Amino acid sequence: MGKQFIAVVQCHLVKQRCSGYLCERAFHHRLGGFERYPTDAPLRSMHLTCGGCCGRPVQRKLANLLKQIRKREGIEKDQVVVHLSSCITKDNHHGPPCPHLEYLETLIGKLGLDIVRDTTLSPRSEHLRGEGVYAGGPQE
Ligand code: SF4
Ligand code: SF4
Numbered sequence: 001m002g003k004q005f006i007a008v009v010q011c012h013l014v015k016q017r018c019s020g021y022l023c024e025r026a027f028h029h030r031l032g033g034f035e036r037y038p039t040d041a042p043l044r045s046m047h048l049t050c051g052g053c054c055g056r057p058v059q060r061k062l063a064n065l066l067k068q069i070r071k072r073e074g075i076e077k078d079q080v081v082v083h084l085s086s087c088i089t090k091d092n093h094h095g096p097p098c099p100h101l102e103y104l105e106t107l108i109g110k111l112g113l114d115i116v117r118d119t120t121l122s123p124r125s126e127h128l129r130g131e132g133v134y135a136g137g138p139q140e
Helices: 021-028 057-073 101-109 123-130
Strands: 005-010 044-049 080-084 114-117
Touching: 005 021, 005 057, 021 044, 044 057, 057 080, 057 101, 080 101, 101 114
Parallel strands: 005 044, 005 080, 080 114
Antiparallel strands: none
């Protein structure tokens, strides 16, 4: 079934200083990790944080979301996809990826949700990764 609802999970620590604007911009313009979705697709989205290290709260947050949207709007879990923000998934000038990345994916996977890594990706950081300055793939 096609995706109707995107839950963007962001780093709780990073969100203490970041508005999340670049994630929102990437979603709105279907850039970076959101390139896969057509610009005219009527997708809903919401942003939430992992809840803090080690990320365990995200499971209950997402379980609550699934319960609410199923009850109120009939949206099933296979219509929902979780995007992990690039500050969780990628090495960048702010810091390395989340040390609990795989644990987060395990928690979310136990809810039966599809997971996609990345949100906003900057050409500069992608270039630096290509140069080996940052480990892994691109980020803002
Ligand atoms: S990926 Fe960037 S814009 Fe999104 S929450 Fe992390 S630091 Fe903020
Ligand atoms: S578990 Fe990872 S994503 Fe969550 S606050 Fe800690 S470092 Fe950030």
